[in-house]
Amino acid sequence: MANDSLEEKPLAPAAARRLAIIDEAAPSPKLKAEEHRWRHGTCIKCCGCVSALLLVLAVIILVLAFTVCHVKDPVLKMESVNINGLDGITNLTGGAPAKNLTVVVGVAVRNPNAASFRFSNASTAVYYDGVVVGEGRNPPGVAKARRTLHMNITVYVMVDIILGVSSLSEDLRSGVLPVRSYTEVPGKVKILKIVKKHAVVKMNCTMNVNIETHRIQDQDCKRTVSF
Structure with a gap:
Protein backbone atom coordinates (compact mmCIF):
# COMPACT_ATOMS: atom_id res chain seq x y z
CA MET A 1 0.00 0.00 0.00
CA THR A 67 25.11 87.16 50.98
CA VAL A 68 22.07 86.32 53.09
CA CYS A 69 23.78 84.11 55.68
CA HIS A 70 26.88 86.27 56.00
CA VAL A 71 26.61 88.13 59.30
CA LYS A 72 27.80 91.72 59.00
CA ASP A 73 28.82 93.96 61.87
CA PRO A 74 26.03 96.13 63.32
CA VAL A 75 27.04 99.79 63.41
CA LEU A 76 26.60 101.97 66.50
CA LYS A 77 26.63 105.74 66.19
CA MET A 78 26.20 108.56 68.70
CA GLU A 79 23.90 111.14 67.15
CA SER A 80 23.37 113.67 69.93
CA VAL A 81 24.11 114.50 73.56
CA ASN A 82 21.83 116.73 75.64
CA ILE A 83 22.85 117.84 79.14
CA ASN A 84 20.27 118.91 81.71
CA GLY A 85 21.17 120.50 85.05
CA LEU A 86 24.72 121.60 84.27
CA ASP A 87 24.08 125.07 85.75
CA GLY A 88 23.90 123.52 89.20
CA ILE A 89 27.55 122.54 88.92
CA THR A 90 28.96 125.56 87.15
CA ASN A 91 27.35 128.09 89.52
CA LEU A 92 29.17 126.89 92.64
CA THR A 93 28.95 130.30 94.33
CA GLY A 94 25.19 130.47 94.05
CA GLY A 95 24.47 127.98 96.79
CA ALA A 96 24.18 124.22 96.90
CA PRO A 97 24.64 122.55 93.50
CA ALA A 98 21.76 120.77 91.84
CA LYS A 99 21.46 117.08 92.53
CA ASN A 100 19.65 116.30 89.29
CA LEU A 101 22.06 116.15 86.37
CA THR A 102 21.13 113.99 83.40
CA VAL A 103 22.73 113.34 80.05
CA VAL A 104 20.47 112.10 77.25
CA VAL A 105 22.52 110.29 74.62
CA GLY A 106 20.96 109.76 71.20
CA VAL A 107 22.23 106.49 69.74
CA ALA A 108 21.58 104.90 66.35
CA VAL A 109 21.97 101.16 65.76
CA ARG A 110 22.26 100.32 62.06
CA ASN A 111 21.68 96.69 61.11
CA PRO A 112 23.09 95.80 57.64
CA ASN A 113 22.04 92.13 57.88
CA ALA A 114 19.15 90.33 56.19
CA ALA A 115 17.76 89.40 59.62
CA SER A 116 16.81 91.36 62.72
CA PHE A 117 19.39 92.24 65.35
CA ARG A 118 17.86 91.65 68.78
CA PHE A 119 19.67 93.22 71.69
CA SER A 120 19.28 93.19 75.43
CA ASN A 121 19.78 96.19 77.72
CA ALA A 122 21.99 98.80 76.09
CA SER A 123 24.18 100.54 78.66
CA THR A 124 26.15 103.79 78.67
CA ALA A 125 28.67 104.97 81.22
CA VAL A 126 30.13 108.50 81.45
CA TYR A 127 33.66 109.08 82.77
CA TYR A 128 35.19 112.31 83.99
CA ASP A 129 38.88 112.35 84.76
CA GLY A 130 38.87 108.53 84.66
CA VAL A 131 36.06 108.24 87.24
CA VAL A 132 32.60 106.86 86.49
CA VAL A 133 30.24 109.76 87.16
CA GLY A 134 27.08 108.47 85.50
CA GLU A 135 25.38 105.33 84.18
CA GLY A 136 22.26 104.64 82.17
CA ARG A 137 20.43 101.72 80.57
CA ASN A 138 17.99 101.31 77.75
CA PRO A 139 15.38 98.50 77.54
CA PRO A 140 15.79 95.63 75.04
CA GLY A 141 14.91 96.30 71.44
CA VAL A 142 15.08 95.10 67.85
CA ALA A 143 16.90 96.66 64.91
CA LYS A 144 15.03 95.34 61.88
CA ALA A 145 16.80 93.91 58.85
CA ARG A 146 18.68 96.57 56.88
CA ARG A 147 17.19 99.31 59.06
CA THR A 148 18.48 101.82 61.60
CA LEU A 149 17.02 101.99 65.09
CA HIS A 150 17.17 105.33 66.89
CA MET A 151 16.96 105.40 70.67
CA ASN A 152 17.74 107.67 73.61
CA ILE A 153 19.69 106.50 76.63
CA THR A 154 19.28 108.63 79.75
CA VAL A 155 22.39 108.73 81.91
CA TYR A 156 21.97 109.87 85.51
CA VAL A 157 25.08 111.73 86.60
CA MET A 158 26.24 111.60 90.22
CA VAL A 159 26.95 115.24 91.02
CA ASP A 160 28.62 114.50 94.36
CA ILE A 161 31.25 112.40 92.58
CA ILE A 162 31.91 115.15 90.01
CA LEU A 163 32.38 117.72 92.75
CA GLY A 164 34.97 115.46 94.33
CA VAL A 165 37.19 115.43 91.20
CA SER A 166 40.26 117.60 91.81
CA SER A 167 40.43 118.96 88.27
CA LEU A 168 36.85 120.30 88.27
CA SER A 169 37.72 123.88 89.32
CA GLU A 170 40.40 124.20 86.65
CA ASP A 171 38.11 122.78 83.94
CA LEU A 172 35.31 125.15 84.97
CA ARG A 173 37.63 128.11 84.58
CA SER A 174 38.66 126.91 81.13
CA GLY A 175 35.01 126.58 80.13
CA VAL A 176 35.38 122.98 78.93
CA LEU A 177 34.78 119.67 80.68
CA PRO A 178 36.60 116.73 79.02
CA VAL A 179 34.51 113.58 79.37
CA ARG A 180 34.44 110.09 77.94
CA SER A 181 31.52 107.76 77.30
CA TYR A 182 31.32 104.02 76.81
CA THR A 183 28.25 102.39 75.23
CA GLU A 184 27.68 98.64 74.93
CA VAL A 185 24.87 96.92 73.05
CA PRO A 186 24.85 93.09 73.35
CA GLY A 187 22.58 91.15 71.01
CA LYS A 188 22.29 88.41 68.41
CA VAL A 189 21.52 87.95 64.73
CA LYS A 190 19.55 84.85 63.68
CA ILE A 191 19.21 84.05 59.96
CA LEU A 192 16.80 81.40 58.61
CA LYS A 193 16.73 79.78 62.07
CA ILE A 194 20.07 78.23 61.16
CA VAL A 195 22.79 80.85 61.45
CA LYS A 196 22.87 82.43 64.89
CA LYS A 197 25.59 84.81 66.01
CA HIS A 198 25.91 86.70 69.25
CA ALA A 199 27.48 90.12 68.93
CA VAL A 200 28.46 92.89 71.30
CA VAL A 201 28.66 96.35 69.74
CA LYS A 202 30.89 98.74 71.69
CA MET A 203 31.58 102.43 71.27
CA ASN A 204 34.14 104.58 73.08
CA CYS A 205 33.80 108.34 72.66
CA THR A 206 35.87 111.26 73.90
CA MET A 207 34.38 114.74 73.84
CA ASN A 208 34.47 118.17 75.41
CA VAL A 209 31.42 119.70 77.05
CA ASN A 210 31.19 123.44 76.44
CA ILE A 211 30.01 124.83 79.77
CA GLU A 212 28.62 128.05 78.30
CA THR A 213 26.59 126.52 75.45
CA HIS A 214 26.01 123.10 77.06
CA ARG A 215 26.99 121.51 73.75
CA ILE A 216 29.38 118.75 72.79
CA GLN A 217 32.45 119.58 70.74
CA ASP A 218 35.54 117.74 69.48
CA GLN A 219 33.74 114.42 69.61
CA ASP A 220 35.73 111.34 68.56
CA CYS A 221 34.22 107.84 68.65
CA LYS A 222 35.75 104.42 68.03
CA ARG A 223 33.53 101.41 67.42
CA THR A 224 34.27 97.71 67.80
CA VAL A 225 32.20 94.53 67.39
CA SER A 226 33.00 91.23 69.06
CA PHE A 227 31.26 87.91 68.27
Whole structure:
Protein backbone atom coordinates (compact mmCIF):
# COMPACT_ATOMS: atom_id res chain seq x y z
CA MET A 1 0.00 0.00 0.00
CA ALA A 2 1.08 3.56 -0.66
CA ASN A 3 0.76 4.46 2.94
CA ASP A 4 2.99 1.61 3.97
CA SER A 5 5.65 2.71 1.48
CA LEU A 6 5.97 6.15 3.08
CA GLU A 7 8.51 6.30 5.82
CA GLU A 8 7.23 8.00 8.88
CA LYS A 9 9.65 10.57 10.28
CA PRO A 10 10.03 10.31 14.03
CA LEU A 11 9.13 13.31 16.08
CA ALA A 12 11.98 15.25 17.69
CA PRO A 13 12.46 14.65 21.37
CA ALA A 14 10.80 17.14 23.78
CA ALA A 15 14.13 18.35 25.10
CA ALA A 16 15.31 19.24 21.60
CA ARG A 17 12.10 21.17 20.97
CA ARG A 18 12.60 23.19 24.16
CA LEU A 19 16.18 24.06 23.16
CA ALA A 20 14.97 25.19 19.79
CA ILE A 21 12.35 27.45 21.37
CA ILE A 22 14.95 28.94 23.75
CA ASP A 23 17.37 29.56 20.89
CA GLU A 24 14.68 31.30 18.88
CA ALA A 25 13.63 33.49 21.88
CA ALA A 26 17.16 34.42 22.97
CA PRO A 27 18.23 37.94 21.80
CA SER A 28 20.89 38.20 19.21
CA PRO A 29 24.35 39.63 20.05
CA LYS A 30 23.38 42.80 18.18
CA LEU A 31 20.34 43.31 20.40
CA LYS A 32 22.47 42.67 23.49
CA ALA A 33 24.97 45.33 22.40
CA GLU A 34 22.19 47.86 21.74
CA GLU A 35 20.61 47.14 25.14
CA HIS A 36 24.01 47.57 26.83
CA ARG A 37 24.56 50.91 25.07
CA TRP A 38 21.07 52.09 26.08
CA ARG A 39 21.62 51.17 29.73
CA HIS A 40 25.05 52.79 29.68
CA GLY A 41 23.65 55.99 28.17
CA THR A 42 20.81 56.08 30.71
CA CYS A 43 23.27 55.65 33.57
CA ILE A 44 25.44 58.50 32.23
CA LYS A 45 22.38 60.77 31.91
CA CYS A 46 21.27 59.99 35.48
CA CYS A 47 24.77 60.65 36.84
CA GLY A 48 24.92 63.88 34.86
CA CYS A 49 21.55 65.07 36.25
CA VAL A 50 22.59 64.25 39.82
CA SER A 51 25.95 66.01 39.36
CA ALA A 52 24.23 69.08 37.89
CA LEU A 53 21.76 69.16 40.79
CA LEU A 54 24.57 68.90 43.35
CA LEU A 55 26.47 71.67 41.56
CA VAL A 56 23.40 73.95 41.62
CA LEU A 57 22.89 73.25 45.33
CA ALA A 58 26.56 74.01 46.01
CA VAL A 59 26.28 77.32 44.15
CA ILE A 60 23.11 78.24 46.06
CA ILE A 61 24.80 77.43 49.38
CA LEU A 62 27.83 79.53 48.44
CA VAL A 63 25.64 82.45 47.39
CA LEU A 64 23.67 82.26 50.64
CA ALA A 65 26.89 81.98 52.66
CA PHE A 66 28.34 85.14 51.13
CA THR A 67 25.11 87.16 50.98
CA VAL A 68 22.07 86.32 53.09
CA CYS A 69 23.78 84.11 55.68
CA HIS A 70 26.88 86.27 56.00
CA VAL A 71 26.61 88.13 59.30
CA LYS A 72 27.80 91.72 59.00
CA ASP A 73 28.82 93.96 61.87
CA PRO A 74 26.03 96.13 63.32
CA VAL A 75 27.04 99.79 63.41
CA LEU A 76 26.60 101.97 66.50
CA LYS A 77 26.63 105.74 66.19
CA MET A 78 26.20 108.56 68.70
CA GLU A 79 23.90 111.14 67.15
CA SER A 80 23.37 113.67 69.93
CA VAL A 81 24.11 114.50 73.56
CA ASN A 82 21.83 116.73 75.64
CA ILE A 83 22.85 117.84 79.14
CA ASN A 84 20.27 118.91 81.71
CA GLY A 85 21.17 120.50 85.05
CA LEU A 86 24.72 121.60 84.27
CA ASP A 87 24.08 125.07 85.75
CA GLY A 88 23.90 123.52 89.20
CA ILE A 89 27.55 122.54 88.92
CA THR A 90 28.96 125.56 87.15
CA ASN A 91 27.35 128.09 89.52
CA LEU A 92 29.17 126.89 92.64
CA THR A 93 28.95 130.30 94.33
CA GLY A 94 25.19 130.47 94.05
CA GLY A 95 24.47 127.98 96.79
CA ALA A 96 24.18 124.22 96.90
CA PRO A 97 24.64 122.55 93.50
CA ALA A 98 21.76 120.77 91.84
CA LYS A 99 21.46 117.08 92.53
CA ASN A 100 19.65 116.30 89.29
CA LEU A 101 22.06 116.15 86.37
CA THR A 102 21.13 113.99 83.40
CA VAL A 103 22.73 113.34 80.05
CA VAL A 104 20.47 112.10 77.25
CA VAL A 105 22.52 110.29 74.62
CA GLY A 106 20.96 109.76 71.20
CA VAL A 107 22.23 106.49 69.74
CA ALA A 108 21.58 104.90 66.35
CA VAL A 109 21.97 101.16 65.76
CA ARG A 110 22.26 100.32 62.06
CA ASN A 111 21.68 96.69 61.11
CA PRO A 112 23.09 95.80 57.64
CA ASN A 113 22.04 92.13 57.88
CA ALA A 114 19.15 90.33 56.19
CA ALA A 115 17.76 89.40 59.62
CA SER A 116 16.81 91.36 62.72
CA PHE A 117 19.39 92.24 65.35
CA ARG A 118 17.86 91.65 68.78
CA PHE A 119 19.67 93.22 71.69
CA SER A 120 19.28 93.19 75.43
CA ASN A 121 19.78 96.19 77.72
CA ALA A 122 21.99 98.80 76.09
CA SER A 123 24.18 100.54 78.66
CA THR A 124 26.15 103.79 78.67
CA ALA A 125 28.67 104.97 81.22
CA VAL A 126 30.13 108.50 81.45
CA TYR A 127 33.66 109.08 82.77
CA TYR A 128 35.19 112.31 83.99
CA ASP A 129 38.88 112.35 84.76
CA GLY A 130 38.87 108.53 84.66
CA VAL A 131 36.06 108.24 87.24
CA VAL A 132 32.60 106.86 86.49
CA VAL A 133 30.24 109.76 87.16
CA GLY A 134 27.08 108.47 85.50
CA GLU A 135 25.38 105.33 84.18
CA GLY A 136 22.26 104.64 82.17
CA ARG A 137 20.43 101.72 80.57
CA ASN A 138 17.99 101.31 77.75
CA PRO A 139 15.38 98.50 77.54
CA PRO A 140 15.79 95.63 75.04
CA GLY A 141 14.91 96.30 71.44
CA VAL A 142 15.08 95.10 67.85
CA ALA A 143 16.90 96.66 64.91
CA LYS A 144 15.03 95.34 61.88
CA ALA A 145 16.80 93.91 58.85
CA ARG A 146 18.68 96.57 56.88
CA ARG A 147 17.19 99.31 59.06
CA THR A 148 18.48 101.82 61.60
CA LEU A 149 17.02 101.99 65.09
CA HIS A 150 17.17 105.33 66.89
CA MET A 151 16.96 105.40 70.67
CA ASN A 152 17.74 107.67 73.61
CA ILE A 153 19.69 106.50 76.63
CA THR A 154 19.28 108.63 79.75
CA VAL A 155 22.39 108.73 81.91
CA TYR A 156 21.97 109.87 85.51
CA VAL A 157 25.08 111.73 86.60
CA MET A 158 26.24 111.60 90.22
CA VAL A 159 26.95 115.24 91.02
CA ASP A 160 28.62 114.50 94.36
CA ILE A 161 31.25 112.40 92.58
CA ILE A 162 31.91 115.15 90.01
CA LEU A 163 32.38 117.72 92.75
CA GLY A 164 34.97 115.46 94.33
CA VAL A 165 37.19 115.43 91.20
CA SER A 166 40.26 117.60 91.81
CA SER A 167 40.43 118.96 88.27
CA LEU A 168 36.85 120.30 88.27
CA SER A 169 37.72 123.88 89.32
CA GLU A 170 40.40 124.20 86.65
CA ASP A 171 38.11 122.78 83.94
CA LEU A 172 35.31 125.15 84.97
CA ARG A 173 37.63 128.11 84.58
CA SER A 174 38.66 126.91 81.13
CA GLY A 175 35.01 126.58 80.13
CA VAL A 176 35.38 122.98 78.93
CA LEU A 177 34.78 119.67 80.68
CA PRO A 178 36.60 116.73 79.02
CA VAL A 179 34.51 113.58 79.37
CA ARG A 180 34.44 110.09 77.94
CA SER A 181 31.52 107.76 77.30
CA TYR A 182 31.32 104.02 76.81
CA THR A 183 28.25 102.39 75.23
CA GLU A 184 27.68 98.64 74.93
CA VAL A 185 24.87 96.92 73.05
CA PRO A 186 24.85 93.09 73.35
CA GLY A 187 22.58 91.15 71.01
CA LYS A 188 22.29 88.41 68.41
CA VAL A 189 21.52 87.95 64.73
CA LYS A 190 19.55 84.85 63.68
CA ILE A 191 19.21 84.05 59.96
CA LEU A 192 16.80 81.40 58.61
CA LYS A 193 16.73 79.78 62.07
CA ILE A 194 20.07 78.23 61.16
CA VAL A 195 22.79 80.85 61.45
CA LYS A 196 22.87 82.43 64.89
CA LYS A 197 25.59 84.81 66.01
CA HIS A 198 25.91 86.70 69.25
CA ALA A 199 27.48 90.12 68.93
CA VAL A 200 28.46 92.89 71.30
CA VAL A 201 28.66 96.35 69.74
CA LYS A 202 30.89 98.74 71.69
CA MET A 203 31.58 102.43 71.27
CA ASN A 204 34.14 104.58 73.08
CA CYS A 205 33.80 108.34 72.66
CA THR A 206 35.87 111.26 73.90
CA MET A 207 34.38 114.74 73.84
CA ASN A 208 34.47 118.17 75.41
CA VAL A 209 31.42 119.70 77.05
CA ASN A 210 31.19 123.44 76.44
CA ILE A 211 30.01 124.83 79.77
CA GLU A 212 28.62 128.05 78.30
CA THR A 213 26.59 126.52 75.45
CA HIS A 214 26.01 123.10 77.06
CA ARG A 215 26.99 121.51 73.75
CA ILE A 216 29.38 118.75 72.79
CA GLN A 217 32.45 119.58 70.74
CA ASP A 218 35.54 117.74 69.48
CA GLN A 219 33.74 114.42 69.61
CA ASP A 220 35.73 111.34 68.56
CA CYS A 221 34.22 107.84 68.65
CA LYS A 222 35.75 104.42 68.03
CA ARG A 223 33.53 101.41 67.42
CA THR A 224 34.27 97.71 67.80
CA VAL A 225 32.20 94.53 67.39
CA SER A 226 33.00 91.23 69.06
CA PHE A 227 31.26 87.91 68.27
